[in-house]
Amino acid sequence: MVCLVTGANGFIGSHMCGLLIGEGETVRGLVRQRSDLTWLEGLDVELVRGDLMDRDSLDAAVHGVDAVFHTAASLRPRDPADYEKINYEGTRMLADVCLAAGVRRFVLFSSAAASGPSPGPGRPSTEEDEPRPVSGYGRGKLRAEQALQEMADRLHSAILRFPAVYGPRDRDGLFLFRTLKRGIRPVLGGELSLVYVRDAVRSALQAARSDVTSGSVYFVSDGCCHRFDEVAAVVERLLGRRTVRVRLPNWAMKAGARVNQWLARDGSIFNLDKAEEFAHDCWVISTEKAVRELGFQPEYPLEKGMRLTVDWYREKGWL
Numbered sequence: 001m002v003c004l005v006t007g008a009n010g011f012i013g014s015h016m017c018g019l020l021i022g023e024g025e026t027v028r029g030l031v032r033q034r035s036d037l038t039w040l041e042g043l044d045v046e047l048v049r050g051d052l053m054d055r056d057s058l059d060a061a062v063h064g065v066d067a068v069f070h071t072a073a074s075l076r077p078r079d080p081a082d083y084e085k086i087n088y089e090g091t092r093m094l095a096d097v098c099l100a101a102g103v104r105r106f107v108l109f110s111s112a113a114a115s116g117p118s119p120g121p122g123r124p125s126t127e128e129d130e131p132r133p134v135s136g137y138g139r140g141k142l143r144a145e146q147a148l149q150e151m152a153d154r155l156h157s158a159i160l161r162f163p164a165v166y167g168p169r170d171r172d173g174l175f176l177f178r179t180l181k182r183g184i185r186p187v188l189g190g191e192l193s194l195v196y197v198r199d200a201v202r203s204a205l206q207a208a209r210s211d212v213t214s215g216s217v218y219f220v221s222d223g224c225c226h227r228f229d230e231v232a233a234v235v236e237r238l239l240g241r242r243t244v245r246v247r248l249p250n251w252a253m254k255a256g257a258r259v260n261q262w263l264a265r266d267g268s269i270f271n272l273d274k275a276e277e278f279a280h281d282c283w284v285i286s287t288e289k290a291v292r293e294l295g296f297q298p299e300y301p302l303e304k305g306m307r308l309t310v311d312w313y314r315e316k317g318w319l
Helices: 011-022 055-062 082-101 136-150 174-181 197-209 228-239 250-263 272-278 288-294 302-315
Strands: 002-006 026-031 045-049 067-070 105-111 157-162 164-166 184-187 194-196 216-219 244-247
Touching (some): 002 011, 002 055, 011 026, 011 197, 055 082, 067 197, 082 105, 082 136, 105 136, 105 197, 136 157, 157 197, 164 197, 174 184, 174 228, 174 302, 184 228, 194 197, 194 302, 197 288, 216 288, 228 302
Parallel strands (some): 002 067, 026 045, 105 157
16 A cells, blocks of 8 residues: 655654555655654655645655545644645645545544543543534644545545544643643643554554444544643653642733733744643543444553653753
C-alpha cells in the first residue's frame, strides 16, 4: 500500500510515518517548503514539497497513492481565520484531489474539540452527541469532518477524534512538564481524556485497514477518565519534584493567553482559542465505538506513556 502522510514532519505525522514503514508500507510525506525535517531523518519517506492550499502540489502528492493519513492542521495560527482556511478549506481541497486521483482510503486526524466539551461529569462524549465546539479550531475541524461526510459515497473516509495527544517529540505539552519541573502545578480544568501518540497512529492504521462505513466518526483515547490534577501528580512523581498548586481564574488565564498570542512571532498553542477550551471542565470521550468497530485497544496507560515521554524529554535535553 502506498500511503501519503500530510504534515509528515510534525509530531504526530512523523510517528505515523514510522509506524507505516515498520508495517512494510511505502510512505510519501507532504511537507511545506521550509519544514524542519528532523523527525524524518533516517526514515525511508519520499518527500513532496507543497501546501494544503496549493492544488498542484496536492495533485503531485496523491498521484499513485492508496491511502491518505491527513495529520496536517493549523494549531497556533497568527491569523485565527486559518482555523477555517487550513483545517476546513485545505482538507476539502485535499479530499477533492484524492477523489479525482482514485485514492481508496482517507483517514482524517480530527479532534475532540470538534464535538466540544463532554455533557458533564460521568457522561463522556459519544459519536451520537450533537457537536458543540467552543473554539475556532474545533469549528474548523468539524467543518472538515462534514466535508468528508458529504462525499462519503465517493471517497471512503474514516474520521478519528483525538483528545490531547502526548508523547516524544511533542513541543506543545512540553510547557506543562517544564512548569512542573520549576515547582509549580497549575490547576486547569477538571476531567479529561488523553492518548499516547503511538496508540493514536495505530488507531489510524486500523481505520485505514478496516471495512467501516465511509464517513464514520470514532473517538480514540486511552479509555480512561483523568483528572488534570492527577495527571500533573503523575508527571511530578516521574520528575522527582514537589510542587505548589496554583489555580488561575478563567479571566487571568484568558488575559495571559491574549498576551502570549500577541507576543508569539510564529503563533502559540497557548492562545485565546485554547483558553476557551480550558474554560470548560470536562473533556472526556468514550472509545466504545472504536473498540467495537476498529478493534482498537490502547496499549499505553497514563503512567507508561508519561514515563516514556519524560525519559525522551530528558534524553533530548528538553527537561
